[in-house]
Amino acid sequence: MNTADAQDILGWNATPKDEGILPIGGLTDVDRKKRSNRAEAHFKRPEGMHRELFNLLAQDSEKNLAALIPSTTKNLGYRNQKARIGMRQVRPWVWKPFENPARVDGLQLCHWQRVDKIEAGAPYPFARFNKVINIPTFTDDEYDKHLKSLKWSKEDTLHLFDLCTRFDLRWPIIVDRWEGSTRRTMEEMKERFYNAVNELNSSRDPSAELLCYDAEHEKRRKEQLIKQWNRTPQEIEEEEMLIAEMRKIEVRKRERERKAQDLQKLITASDRTPTTPANTSSALSPAAGVKKKSVIRPKASTANIAHSASTSFIAEHSSLRFPEFRSAGAHLRSQEMKLPTNVGQKKLKNIETVIEKLKLDLVPVGAEEIVVGYNEFRSSIVLLQELKHALQTAEYELESLRTRYQAATGKTFEIEPRMRVSSMGDSSMFGEDKEGTNSGLPSSTRTITDMIELSSSLPQAVSVSL
Template identity: 30%
Template sequence: MSSSDVRSILNLPQAGPSTSTRKSTTTARKPDGISRELYALIGDNAPSLAEAQASIAAVKYRERPSLKTKKVNWAWTSFTPAARADSPARLSHWARITDADPAASVAYFGQFNLHGPSIMEYSQFEYDQHLNDPDWTPHETAYLFDLLKTYDLRFVVVADRYSYRGQTGNGAERRRSVEDIKDRYYTICRRLIRTRTATDPQAQQQLIHAFGFDKARETKRKQYASELFHLTAAEIAEEEALYIEIKRMEQNERRYRADRDDLMRTVMGLDSGLVEFDQADVEAIFGVDKNKKRKRAEEGEPVPPVPLPPKMNAKDQATFDLTHCIYHIPLPPSNPQSSHLASKHPVHQSVHLRSSKIPLPKQNASIRITELLSELGIPAGRMIMPTRSNIEMYDSLLQAAGALVEMKRQVDRVEQELRTVRAQKEGLLPTLETRKMRSESVTSTDTTTTNNRRSRPL
């Protein structure tokens, strides 16, 4: 069957001559300014890139923009600053000639001339009553406040411009450091705040705290900073080594403290009872060093009094000890026959745990004691209220339980021996003499009977 027969069966038209339609491909023209190899690398997928390259290659120079504005002339003119209207100072700047009002530019820039923080002021009465200082005269104090107002409380600039020559202005020049200026200004501010009436005492105290300044501390801080800045390479290396050593010691101390706490929890079931004292508490208990007291007295700082605990009589001490569960262990009586040296210098006892004085039972006995306490409903672990009386009762209970366990062990052993003797009497078990004879016969080395048996004829 041919293809024509199939077409006639299916009522399909006969196939005509095939006409091949060839698609016409439009090739883009290579733009100028780009080599053929580069254009071939671009490919057909990026025609925009080729167009951009062509536009970039076509543009060589950008035309100069044509501005249709009018030309402006500038002139060097003089003016008076708005912040210094009361002074004869004249300054100069470039100004536009086309401006209708030349002072407008000066007023525009004058709005940015903002002043710094406000300076506190005082009256002559307040100065006479509260602000007198033997190192500062009223005229020099007024001169200082004028400089602070002029330079907006910039103490470094004020110290650089400070040149006081007396009230007449013909005296010797006197300079002041930044610390002196700050100390004088903040001292005056604190005194004025304290003496003036305030509606809110808390806000007044906060303001006084805000004006706090320690001249000696600031001087030492700058001295230390200067010394650190001028350290040599060897000194820097030494300080780094010391810093590393201090960090290592701190890590060891933390590790020892953790080990100590773990040991106390393991041995006693309690947290560490060793107290860590602060430096202030140590000074309060043992007193401040004499050298520190002398140094504070030389610097003019008041030496704080050492707080001593109030003394209590025997009755109050007993009440206090009973309230706080404190028990004083009486000292052992001294032997009158001992030598004077031994009584004057008692025997030194090394550091030890208090739990080491407690007699511990054996391991088997401790297991049985724990089982006995669990049968009685008494926890064998940490006590809830570990007072002295409870601990004494608990200790006596442990001793009684230990004695009971030991007594039961002895009773069990005696009963076992009695049962063994009864069985021997009834003949169920051999006696001790019989067992001894059997053991001797087993271990005998006589072999005559064995040799006679072997010599018999078969």
């Protein structure tokens, strides 16, 4: 034994050696017992067991075996036990007779009941569900004064009240058990009973609340239910189609009313500002502050006066509001020709279509007169589109009224071509009618109106026989 071993045994601090150097004996130790590489035993799959089932029970070794019974407590199975039989004393039950207070014939029945819950003189526990309807009775004098009727005898009336008392106003049973002198319907029995009860209550207490029953209404209701029940699948499908079509008509009607109100506001507006200010286009002009000389112009003709009046009407009632430059400072006159941002795509398309067909410039020269006229021209296009749409709506309503008139009277009714939007494309309608061959047609020029396109949102009128 060397000194290092002795110090190690005695627990003394020996001189530390270089732990980074591996001794040669650790590499050439042939006496060390080698680890066995023998494969561990596997759980063998029993014969006749499918491979999928075996994989659920055992995967690679016995330690991975799945539990066949789920258990979290040893020898007790489930953690939460549902019942532990035999842990308490058995409660005795007895076969005991009882009587139901609802029966007045002395019927006695029996049932099982726990001994500890038996109480002497206790009522039947289900007797509280016995609800009795108070059916009034009447004497001979009351019948002679208030209940006498030509359609009902006294015996039938007594028999009716007796059945109502016995069967608690269960009318199908009362009708089935009726044995009167005359065969009665359920509506007749109800009407007789409720009228008699109202007469008795009124005679005994004038402030009593009366019962309401309408036999005719009940008959009509049952007839309607029978008709509804006897409908064929074709009739049900047709009714659903008519209901869907009625809803569409209501939606289109509300839409037309809304558009008519908007158009009325557009036409009757009288406090609009001018489309383009007359004194705001002097920007970038060297003589902006110089007073212009007065120019003597010839008197306007009647046609010019009418044109100026129509121009002022369009400028006053147009829905386009071009930008105005009221603040001080210079600006480009071409900025006054920019369309507002609230203009719809359909209006923009119609404006471009009319300008292209008339071979005009989309961006003309920014002279003052050109800017004013160009803005008024585009406002006129938008106003014509609104008026044409209103005419289309009126034509649809007129066509619907014509169809209803023909279906009701059987007479024909023709709509004049001047009231139809489709007649605007006729070339014979343009210009003045000098020879009188186009009587009844409008004589104003409508070339631009014919260029404007409308969306086909209004359906065609369909003739329906009501």
